[in-house]
Structures are given as structure tokens and as C-alpha cells.
Amino acid sequence: MNLLGKKILVTGADGFIGSHLVEALLDKGCDVRAFVYYNSFNSWGWLDTLPPEKLKNLDVFSGDIRDPNGVSTAMKGCDIVFHLAALIAIPFSYHSPDSYVDTNIKGTLNVLQAARQHNTERVLITSTSEVYGTAQYAPIDEKHPFQGQSPYSATKIGADRLAESFFRSFETPVVIVRPFNTYGPRQSARAVIPTVITQLLSGAETIKLGSLSPTRDFNYVKDTAQGFIELAEADAAVGQEVNIAMGEEHSIKDIADILISTINPNAQIISTEDRMRPEASEVFRLIGDNQKIKSLTNWKPKFNMESGLHDTVDWFRVPENLARYKAWLYNV
Incomplete structure (x- = not known):
């Protein structure tokens, strides 16, 4: 699939990875709608830091991923959806698990339902390496067992399995994208x-x-964003769950x-x-196997840990x- 000429929605566009993905898509010449969290300050999160010449080409939609009506409205007319909106902080999930269920599971359900309603051509659901828990073998490939070691990871497992069920039950063209630990400019201080x-x-x-x-497999954020884009373009990735990992610990x-x-x-x-x-x-312990993404796409990391x-x-x-x-x- 060629992303040029397609209308693309990015949920969680105001966040860390989402803002970098929006920027990468704009640099590629794509037509992007950014779904940002509605607030009374009219803040677009990290998108507010982008150069004005980029913002003028951006279609911004303010809403709440937990609201099915707003999600459906935002997705109307969009061909491709990158779904990144989520609550991600693990310690916060210990005392506020309800909000994680509402945002991560029900929010993903809203996206999947709207995709069926609007016949969306491709839906990329953002997973996390945390769904694997501590490595039972290394490197961790996509066949590794899941283990919910925090309320956060449990809700992401639930969202992933919902996405899988929509692919199997309704042929919703889903790709489950599973980045390992992403870092870089704009990342929250909770990391x-x-x-x-x-x-x-x-x-x-x-x-x-x-x-x-503890060990982690760190991806620089620009490499993660490029992995999303290449998986969206790969027809063979539909119905798959795919790690984005450096393969280093x-x-x-x-x-x-x-x-x-x-x-x-x-x-x-x-x-x-x-x-x-x-x-x-x-x-x-987390260290990812990246052979699957390399077999499906031309992706390879451009940044090492030092750079x-x-x-x-x-x-x-x-x-x-x-x-x-x-x-x-x-x-x-």
C-alpha cells in the first residue's frame, strides 16, 4: 500500500511517539489528521512544538478515545488509522487500573468498531513489549507467551486480542505493531x-x-516511527503482530x-x-527478535544507542x- 494519496488518522498524535509519527508522515507528504486529547487549554501536546509550516498542513481533531462517537467522527473519511492513544505509565496503572481499561481496551474497541463502520483500509494497533513480561527465552519473538505483569500490560494484552478477534471475525485489516522500549526527544519523564x-x-x-x-531493548523514536510506516505499507503484515526491536540488550x-x-x-x-x-x-529482561519486521518490510534501525x-x-x-x-x- 502506498500511503501517498491516502487520508491518515493518528490517534495519540499529541504524545511522544505519536507526534514523531505525525512529523514523519508530514515529511513524507501524507495527508494527516491528528487525533489529540480534548482539553480546555486547546493544547495539542507535543504537536504544538512543530514548526508552523508543518502545522498548517495538519488536520487536527480534538476528542477522547474513550468516546465512540468522537472516534467514529474522526475516522470518517480516513483510509488508514495509526492507533497510538493509550495510558502507558506502569506505576500509575497500579492505583488507577479502571482508567487503563477504559482507555486502552475500550478505546481500542472504539477504533475497531469505527473501522468496520467506515470500511477503513488499514488499522495499525499499537502494542508494547510489556505484554511478554520477563523473557522466558531470548530474543523474544512474536510467538513468546504473554504475561500480564501490571494492569497496564494486561490492558494492552486485552486490546491486542480484541484486534486479533476483529481480524479473524470480521476481516478488519489489522496490524498489531509491538514496539520495544522507545526513547528520544519529547519522551515523558516517567521513562x-x-x-x-x-x-x-x-x-x-x-x-x-x-x-x-532489569534490561531493555531500546529503539530510537525515529526508528520506531519508520517501523510503523513500513508496516502500514506492507500488505503481508495484515493480520500479523510484529515486533519493532533493535535486538540489543x-x-x-x-x-x-x-x-x-x-x-x-x-x-x-x-x-x-x-x-x-x-x-x-x-x-x-526484554530483548526483541526483529526478524519478522525485516522479512515483511525494508525496515532496519538507522540509530544505534550512542547516536x-x-x-x-x-x-x-x-x-x-x-x-x-x-x-x-x-x-x-
Whole structure:
């Protein structure tokens, strides 16, 4: 499928990955409608930081993914939907699981129902590597068992299986896109890399983190966005669930050490109890197998860990960007 000439909707367009995906689609010359979360400030989230020449080509729809009427209205006339709207913070899901069910499961159901109603040509549902839980074997391919180790991951498992059921029951042209840990400019401070960078750039000598031993497979955000685009273009991906992964493993401590050496070599790391996940909920190892996406598309990562972290730190060094973050708080 060629995306040019198609009307494309991106839900969660105001968020971290969503804003980068919108920007990549605009750079490609696509006709994009951005679904952003309605608020009284008329904020478009991270889209507000895009250059005016890009924003003038963007069709923005304010709504709530939990509202089926608004979702249907937004999807009317769209050929392709990238569904990224979600609640994603794991600690917040411990005490507010109802909101995760409403947003992640019911929100996805709204998108799938509207896709049936409007005969949408392709629907890309955003999953997460957290659905796998701690690796039972490595690298993790798409046949790995699912394990809901947090309310967040459980709702994403539920949303994925709903998407699968719509493909099997109604032939809804669904692709389940499963990024591993994405990082880069604009990421929320609830994630480990922005947490470390913002503490360091704010002058902290003691960097507070949770557990240091878990490992993750980190994708730079531009590579993740490109993976979404290439999977949308791949007809053979319909009905599939596909990892977007580097296939590399880095511990939280390793990443923190790299950032400390880059920004302030005198800083020290401490693990604090309030930042620890419950032991049975902590995902101790994630490393993805990327053979499937490579077999279906021409995707391959353009950024390694060094270049991705370099670009991320440079973005945070811009005063107006750093000022958006509350480095002194633990962001759940």
C-alpha cells in the first residue's frame, strides 16, 4: 500500500511517539489528521512544538478515545488509522487500573468498531513489549507467551486480542505493531532515560532510580516511527503482530552510566524504594527478535544507542525543552 494519496488518522498524535509519527508522515507528504486529547487549554501536546509550516498542513481533531462517537467522527473519511492513544505509565496503572481499561481496551474497541463502520483500509494497533513480561527465552519473538505483569500490560494484552478477534471475525485489516522500549526527544519523564537526563541537566549530583538490573531493548523514536510506516505499507503484515526491536540488550544501570559519563561524571546513582516496582510486577529482561519486521518490510534501525542518546541529550540541553520537565519529582 502506498500511503501517498491516502487520508491518515493518528490517534495519540499529541504524545511522544505519536507526534514523531505525525512529523514523519508530514515529511513524507501524507495527508494527516491528528487525533489529540480534548482539553480546555486547546493544547495539542507535543504537536504544538512543530514548526508552523508543518502545522498548517495538519488536520487536527480534538476528542477522547474513550468516546465512540468522537472516534467514529474522526475516522470518517480516513483510509488508514495509526492507533497510538493509550495510558502507558506502569506505576500509575497500579492505583488507577479502571482508567487503563477504559482507555486502552475500550478505546481500542472504539477504533475497531469505527473501522468496520467506515470500511477503513488499514488499522495499525499499537502494542508494547510489556505484554511478554520477563523473557522466558531470548530474543523474544512474536510467538513468546504473554504475561500480564501490571494492569497496564494486561490492558494492552486485552486490546491486542480484541484486534486479533476483529481480524479473524470480521476481516478488519489489522496490524498489531509491538514496539520495544522507545526513547528520544519529547519522551515523558516517567521513562528512565528522560528521568536520568533531566536530573543530571538540572544539576543533581545524586540520581534517583528504581531497580538497576532489569534490561531493555531500546529503539530510537525515529526508528520506531519508520517501523510503523513500513508496516502500514506492507500488505503481508495484515493480520500479523510484529515486533519493532533493535535486538540489543542494555541494563538500566548501563544506560544511566553512559548518560552520567556524558553529562556529569561526578554524579552517583542510588536506588530508592518509592521508585521500585513490586517484585512480581517488574519485567527483568526484554530483548526483541526483529526478524519478522525485516522479512515483511525494508525496515532496519538507522540509530544505534550512542547516536540516539546523543541526539536525545542534545534536545534536552535546549533550555525551553528542559523547562517542560519537573526533574525534582518522581513522575509516575
